[in-house]
Amino acid sequence: MTTRPTPHARWHRAASLAIGTLAFAAACGAELPTSAELQGMDVAAAEKRAFVAAPNLTAARYVVDGKDVSEQEAKAIAANRIATIEIRKRDRTSSEVRITTQAVTASGGEVKTVRIVQGGPLDGPVAEKAPFDGLLIVDGVKTDPAKMNSIDPKTIVNVEVIKGAAAEKVYGPEGAKGVIRITTRK
């Protein structure tokens, strides 16, 4: 005799699957089933819904020289015409590939710049990353970016990045924004 799952057990299976679906869908920004829908859903329906909710993760907007083009058009550009490629990603579902082209050079040309910007806005300029304004320490001496720039990189023997509580413990409140500690040879 086979034991049919009780209505409660069926609801429990459906709910646990649906919670996983919700988490996934939330991450993807997809349309979510309502709690009322969940109540009435059986396992098969929840699985179907999860499948439907899964977005096309590969969809991207292609912009060539400032104009929207299809994926096929973008991919058809000869590599030696490409000057820069910039990939902007906000999350799993929305990304943008910006390509600028140049005239074919005598040398055949090559991709000079590839930028991948994650988490930036899709429209408008990508915000410049804020410069490091934590503590710079060279050979134990507090220093400034200008002085740090004067160091011959070949003389650097050690670079430490100290963050969080560890930085504050050693350097006090000054270390709150992080510490870059460089040791050079003499």
Added chain:
Amino acid sequence: MLGTLGTVAMAGAVGVPLSAAVPSAAVPSAGRLRQSVARWCYGSTPIHDLCATAKTVGLMGIDLLGPDEWSVPLQYGLECTMGNSWGTIPVGFNRPANHDKLVADGEAYIPRAAAAGVKKIVVFSGNKAGMSDGEGIANCIAGLKRLMPTAEQHGVVLCMEMLNSKVDHKDYHADHTAWAVEVAKGVNSPSFRLLYDIYHMQVMEGDVIATIKANLPYIAHFHTAGVPGRNEIDGAQELNYRGIAEYIASTGYTGVFAHEFIPKRNGVAALKEAVATCTV
């Protein structure tokens, strides 16, 4: 340079870690030379571990510490034998354009060092960048003289280090003893002396003992390392460190003799061996 930081090997590409086990039976140096060790050569070793090891192998101090570590050797009965500079090697006293900043920063830094018990601070000439030797000497004298009242008042000696410009510090100006001695003569203060780095000067000019003999009144500190390679001062390199140490001790030199080599093998064993070699 910040932009290139990501490519720099993190945590001690050169600063060799000391081995974890510290030998307990080492006999402290009973020789005439007061021996110390440069901190940067063990860049990835915590300062407390380095101090504990230094004490065990018979060293009396730690060389080239920054303000953040000045007080640590005292906890181990050691001294900070040389404070790091507040400036950098390529940007130094040979250019008047650097003087105002170097002097202002030095005026603040020297009293802090003195208060922490640090009696010597290394300073640098800067790079030539096309400047003549005569001009560089005159500029160094003028800039350093401005700091002498503060240094003298606090009993701190600024030590200009001679470095080689062939291997490690291309275009560095104070790359010969004679050049630096001219600066010392011109500054003419008990608070200015030279740091004679035996490794760097062997690379540039050799004739180590004769050069020390001729210029000892201007020298207040020594550094060691094997030539070539800047590693252990053992029999695998060209300098006879026992003979050099013997000569320096025979002069009645009372300053510090600091080991500044990058050990290729075990850091503790290398230090023990170096101390033994120079215990004369």
